[in-house]
Amino acid sequence: QQQVKQSPQSLIVQKGGISIINCAYENTAFDYFPWYQQFPGKGPALLIAIRPDVSEKKEGRFTISFNKSAKQFSLHIMDSQPGDSATYFCAARSQGNLIFGKGTKLSVKP
């Protein structure tokens, strides 16, 4: 199975709150799991990434949690800001190419 399932499709969070986006996969051959942020009219920008031998990675307000046994990984955005409003994509790498989730549109209300 090459799919990466992402949820929720959309998310509304108050400023200062925590945004959580989840992804699940089936293919155990995936070896790299990045998250991308995309603003309207722009290409996706790499936000943070993790390898399956690590359970958590934090960069500033962004944290990836990875559960290898459950084949799930999630993005946590702490202290969410209106400037974080964008579409977020999880992805998994297989044989050199990225398989993307369908995306989550995040709106952070002031």
Place this chain on the structure above:
Amino acid sequence: KAGVTQTPRYLIKTRGQQVTLSCSPISGHRSVSWYQQTPGQGLQFLFEYFSETQRNKGNFPGRFSGRQFSNSRSEMNVSTLELGDSALYLCASSLEVAGVHEQFFGPGTRLTVL
């Protein structure tokens, strides 16, 4: 360092025509991948080139083709355009050194097929 550049940014074509899109990777990056982004299907992998050779290919018809030049610049071509080919076409480059696999995306080419 300049990012990934794509030209043109916008393109309008009619059914049956063909189109060529161009991508210049980040300096020093040897891998170039192409993706199609649509509201319905999301981001889908088209193909990847490394050192002028196609290394991976996604599940797209043969109307979609690409190539890479010795300077790592890449082009993709779509022949006999269909309405469903309307999409944002994204190019991403990667350094591919010592386990580094981060892909950096360009702004995309918005193709509209009428």
